[in-house]
Amino acid sequence: MSFFPDITERLARARADLRMGVPVVLDGGAVLLAVETLDAARLAHLRALGGAPVLAVTGRRAETLKARAYDGDIARIVLPDDATLYWVRSVADPADDLRVPMKGPLQTARDGVADLHRAAIALCKAARLLPAALVLTVDNATGFARTHNLTLIPAAAVVDTALSPLQPIISARVPLEVSEAGRLHVFRPDDGAEEHYAVEIGRPDRSAPVLSRLHSACFTGDLLGSLKCDCGPQLRGALRQMGNEGAGVLLYLNQEGRGIGLANKMRAYSLQDQGFDTVEANHRLGFEDDERDFRIGAEILKQMGFSSVRLLTNNPAKVALMEQSGINVVERVPLKVGENTHNHAYLATKAAKSGHLL
Numbered sequence: 001m002s003f004f005p006d007i008t009e010r011l012a013r014a015r016a017d018l019r020m021g022v023p024v025v026l027d028g029g030a031v032l033l034a035v036e037t038l039d040a041a042r043l044a045h046l047r048a049l050g051g052a053p054v055l056a057v058t059g060r061r062a063e064t065l066k067a068r069a070y071d072g073d074i075a076r077i078v079l080p081d082d083a084t085l086y087w088v089r090s091v092a093d094p095a096d097d098l099r100v101p102m103k104g105p106l107q108t109a110r111d112g113v114a115d116l117h118r119a120a121i122a123l124c125k126a127a128r129l130l131p132a133a134l135v136l137t138v139d140n141a142t143g144f145a146r147t148h149n150l151t152l153i154p155a156a157a158v159v160d161t162a163l164s165p166l167q168p169i170i171s172a173r174v175p176l177e178v179s180e181a182g183r184l185h186v187f188r189p190d191d192g193a194e195e196h197y198a199v200e201i202g203r204p205d206r207s208a209p210v211l212s213r214l215h216s217a218c219f220t221g222d223l224l225g226s227l228k229c230d231c232g233p234q235l236r237g238a239l240r241q242m243g244n245e246g247a248g249v250l251l252y253l254n255q256e257g258r259g260i261g262l263a264n265k266m267r268a269y270s271l272q273d274q275g276f277d278t279v280e281a282n283h284r285l286g287f288e289d290d291e292r293d294f295r296i297g298a299e300i301l302k303q304m305g306f307s308s309v310r311l312l313t314n315n316p317a318k319v320a321l322m323e324q325s326g327i328n329v330v331e332r333v334p335l336k337v338g339e340n341t342h343n344h345a346y347l348a349t350k351a352a353k354s355g356h357l358l
């Protein structure tokens with residue numbers, strides 16, 4: 001036994017470091033800085049180290065930038081000698097793509113491997129930052145981390161896709177408008193990421209399929225009553241149906257903005273105001289359409305003793321992913337509420353591009 005933080009704990013530190021603008025060292029031999037939190041002083045310091053830093057972006061972002069992504073899902077953009085903080089930011093962030101359409105021509109690296117760059121991007125995503133990082137290879141990663149007092153992490157651990165164990169923390173009775181027999185359960189992942197919740201209505205029979213909803217956090221829709229999506233009415237509609245039937249489980253997964261975080265979702269909204277749809281906006285930012293991990297929902301259901309559900313959703317991908325994660329979906333129960341003039345195009349895009357059932 002020792003007090004030394006293990007790999008999972010160091011990864012959590014690394015995410016916090018990046019969110020504050022502190023560089024992180026990868027044991028394969030690189031130091032990385034998240035572009036979103038980069039400042040002029042640290043950019044100057046990076047340059048003073050010498051070497052050839054590159055700006056790692058996703059293949060999605062590279063497509064918008066018309067830059068060649070030789071590594072497929074990743075592009076390593078060579079940093080011009082005169083690159084300013086503004087230049088770095090505007091390559092990473094599509095906010096002013098339309099105002100400053102030509103960032104290039106951008107030269108991308110072709111030789112070598114992009115494993116460390118891929119890990120850098122994964123870490124930025126996990127920190128809910130823009131998926132873009134400045135990466136400089138260093139010879140002695142351990143020594144570099146020690147000299148600069150930086151967090152050192154194994155690159156392989158960043159891209160490891162194993163689901164972090166979830167601990168049931170506490171549950172307590174919460175009488176709800178839809179049912180006085182409401183109970184909220186809090187689950188906390190071991191990796192220091194966000195907690196997730198389960199709202200249990202009544203006392204559902206564990207040996208029968210339970211009416212269930214996998215709901216992803218939507219601050220704007222769930223809390224503010226935003227008309228841009230259908231989340232608020234879906235949340236309340238699902239709870240109401242569970243109340244009417246006297247039993248159900250609503251999983252509230254803190255995967256805001258289909259897993260990109262609220263700040264990035266607002267960046268996507270800003271792009272939607274420029275005419276891009278919900279999928280295009282995600283891609284321009286460098287994300288996939290959907291960055292959520294639904295295994296979390298399946299795991300919570302299992303821990304609560306459920307193995308089969310009647311799933312309230314219009315999203316066939318949720319059904320497939322539940323099945324893959326060992327939860328039997330005996331029925332898909334449509335949840336069509338909350339369409340309005342503002343979200344009509346959003347719902348149509350989800351049907352056309354993401355396979356949602358109308």
Ligand SMILES: Nc1nc2c(ncn2[C@@H]2O[C@H](COP(=O)(O)OP(=O)(O)OP(=O)(O)O)[C@@H](O)[C@H]2O)c(=O)[nH]1
Pocket residue numbers: 214215216217218219229231234255256257258259260265268269278282312313314315318350356
């Ligand atoms: N990135 C991004 N996320 C969005 C946008 N609009 C809504 N969201 C997020 O999308 C998620 C909606 O989740 P859900 O209601 O669970 O899902 P769904 O996949 O549409 O499927 P069902 O509602 O079950 O049919 C929430 O996390 C919202 O915050 C958007 O324009 N961009």
Ligand SMILES: [Zn+2]
Pocket residue numbers: 218220221222229230231232
């Ligand atoms: Zn929403």
